[in-house]
Amino acid sequence: MKKIILLLIILVSGVSNAQYPVWVNSFDSAADLEGWTFHDLNNNGNNWVQGANWRNGEAGTEQVLRYTTFPLSGDYYPNADTENDWIISPAINLSSASGTIQLAIYWNKVYSNQNNASGRLVFISTSPDLAGFQQLQTQGNQGYYFVTDDVVFPANPNEFAESILDVSTFAGSTIYIGLLSTNDTDYTFQIAPINIDRMGIFASTLGVEDLNAPKTHTKIVQNPVASTLQLQLNPALEPTTTAVKVYNIMGQEVFTAPYSNQIEVSALAAGAYIMHVTNGAVVEKLKFIKM
Incomplete structure (x- = not known):
């Protein structure tokens, strides 16, 4: 019920009451990662997982998507120099979506005492192939991103802030979302561990064709x-x-x-x-x- 209420709040506040959900994942259980593809490219067993949110080394009360399977302690991302791990979503059908299309992400930091920026690059492709996502990465980091500069986190470690990304360019397509964990020299916030409470794509009900109809x-x-x-x-x-x-x-x-x-x-x-x-x-x- 909590997730439904929060999604209703998205519809009437953070996104727009003129939008409807196209795809939503609340990461409430391991079953919510069915259809996602994992790539542990450095073969160390460290990867994206579903589980309790972490804050300063302690487990929280919310279920999230997070990185990593290794204990998180200290001020630095474990093995940051060698990590190279992808998670790619199932197909998300935007064939009937039009107008403004937004990707909403609710998240917080694992380390509350980090002074540097935290966040994540978000890569979007019309193919699930890993090679396509890697090409996006090498082409000047052709991705979307969300960072702490754009949000204010609640004091409660079990609450999350909202980041909104405009993905309207993919209207009419089938897309896949890719998240990468690696030490990124151009976007240093990429190495900061985060908790993602839920993600959703919302599209407006009023597109160009509606205006002309x-x-x-x-x-x-x-x-x-x-x-x-x-x-x-x-x-x-x-x-x-x-x-x-x-x-x-x-x-x-x-x-x-x-x-x-x-x-x-x-x-x-x-x-x-x-x-x-x-x-x-x-x-x-x-x-x-x-x-």
Whole structure:
């Protein structure tokens, strides 16, 4: 429940209430790393892991993605001069995303007493191949980054700060996110250990094609919804060739069905949902609340 509430906060504050989740990972359990690819290129067993957040050598109460499997002690990153380890996400489909697309990262530092910058480079590729990510690294560090200069961390070590990266250039693509741990001479903050509490990609519901589209759209007759989702279809759409897809707040498709002006949703858990109404060429996105 905590993660859902926090993601709802993202929707209405840190990102925008005009955005919806495309992909979210809360790193709450080891299962959240299924589909991620690990590359321990120096073969020392040190790598990215899911587990409790660390602060000054002690385990916290939150589950996160962090580096490393070795004990973290002292003021320096263990084996910083020789580490060379990648973690690459599963495919993230942005084919229906448009407008402003943002990658939100909630994180904090492992060492609260570090005076130097902390953070991480974020590499994004349209291929999961490691060689492509390595090429991005060697081409003048062609990546996005988030650093302590841009955030203020809460005093509580089990709370996290938000960094936002604009990844709109990847609209319409399938992407993969790569995180690297190595001693980076150009970005010294790269060597600082961090905890990532969750990551998510959010896209606006209003893209260029929406601005140019007719002002008549599909409407939800009553919102919030108790059991039946009642729709008034855009006259420009043909009912027999239109489908309805519903996504939960985590960006997961919960069901799809041919269009009907009354859709039974009583089986859905209470919460916020995004509905796509599409004929294959046009996609309309509507939010509704299931009571």
